[in-house]
Every structure is written in structure tokens, then in C-alpha cells.
Amino acid sequence: NPQEAVEIAIKLCKDTSKVYSLANAYQVLSNIYSRQNNKEKALEYAQLSLKVDEESNSVHLGKSYALVGSSYKDIDIVKSLEYFNKAVAFFEKDNDLQALGNVYHEIGSIYEKTQQIDKAIEYFNKSLEISEKRNDKWTTIENYLGLEGAYYKNKNYKLSEEFRNKYITVSKELGREEELGQMYGVFADRFKDSNPNESEKFLLLS
Numbered sequence: 001n002p003q004e005a006v007e008i009a010i011k012l013c014k015d016t017s018k019v020y021s022l023a024n025a026y027q028v029l030s031n032i033y034s035r036q037n038n039k040e041k042a043l044e045y046a047q048l049s050l051k052v053d054e055e056s057n058s059v060h061l062g063k064s065y066a067l068v069g070s071s072y073k074d075i076d077i078v079k080s081l082e083y084f085n086k087a088v089a090f091f092e093k094d095n096d097l098q099a100l101g102n103v104y105h106e107i108g109s110i111y112e113k114t115q116q117i118d119k120a121i122e123y124f125n126k127s128l129e130i131s132e133k134r135n136d137k138w139t140t141i142e143n144y145l146g147l148e149g150a151y152y153k154n155k156n157y158k159l160s161e162e163f164r165n166k167y168i169t170v171s172k173e174l175g176r177e178e179e180l181g182q183m184y185g186v187f188a189d190r191f192k193d194s195n196p197n198e199s200e201k202f203l204l205l206s
Helices: 002-016 019-035 039-055 061-072 077-094 097-113 117-133 137-153 157-173 177-190 196-205
Strands: none
Touching: 019 039, 019 061, 039 061, 061 077, 061 097, 077 097, 097 117, 097 137, 117 137, 137 157, 157 177, 177 196
């Protein structure tokens, strides 16, 4: 049982005062609860990880800020942004581009969810700039998809189509056929009323 194994590891870390290992074990347990959709427990262990890292002034503090921000996403959006912004400040200072790009994407998704579309576009583009610079195609296609949806909501259909096509092209390159099939269904449903021909095209692909 992975959960029991992590809990044993936490006890051992406490007994031996291994601070980084303890924070990391809390993070693993938070992620396990998150996958189980137990949001309260996920947040609890993310906060425990942060507490350990703050008390030890850990070099991994940014990771804990980001985890707490992620744990708050479906509970308290204001708190989520607060901790993601703390993570941004830490990663900028540390010049950790990969982590910074990931957090920018998370912030963009929050702004899209709250219908602050211009801010969503700003942060998806920040993340995209980093992921393309690092040739990180997996994060890049997530940013393409984020921008595709944000521009569509902003009624900039030309840019929405441009990023949709980029998303489809790179997804095929990466062999993400199953996910792509699901997104074809989303696109088909979106165009069902406004553009039946486009809807049918995606429906046939899904």
C-alpha cells in the first residue's frame, strides 16, 4: 500500500530528523490524496511540507509553495494564487525555468477558470515562452491548448484556430492519440451550433 509506505517513511524521517526527506514524504502523500480527490487531506499534507521547508529555510521551498497553491485550486482561488505567486518569486530568484513555466501555466488556468481571459492569455504565453525555449513539447502542447481555449473565449477565432492546429500537430508527433480523440470530441461539441461543418469534421476524427 503506497499510502502506508509513505506514512512509515514520514515516521522514520521524524525519528532521524531528516528534514528534506520529511518534506518530500509529505509532498508524496499530498499527491496521493490529490489523485484520490481528497482535497482536504491533499492540502493538509502540502501545508505540512511547507511548514517543514519554511522552518528549515529549504532550497526546495518553491516546490512546497507550488504544491500548496495547487492544493488550494478547487478550495480557495485567492489562496491558490497567493501561494503560486510566492512560488513564482522563489523560482525567479532561483532561475528555475522548468518550475517557473509550470507555475505560470497553473496561474493561467486559474485566470481562465475565473473568466479573467486577458490574464489567462498573459500567463499561458509566459509559460509557452519558457517551454518552447526549453524544447519541452509536453508542456508546450498544454500551453497551446490553454491559449486555444482562452482566445476562443475572447472571440479571437483566428488565433484560437492557430493554436488548435499547433496543439493537434504536436500531439500527433508525441503520439497522444487517446487524449487527442477526447479533444476532438470537445471541439465537435463546441462548434455544434455555430459551425456544424466544423463540428462534423471533429466528430469524425474523435
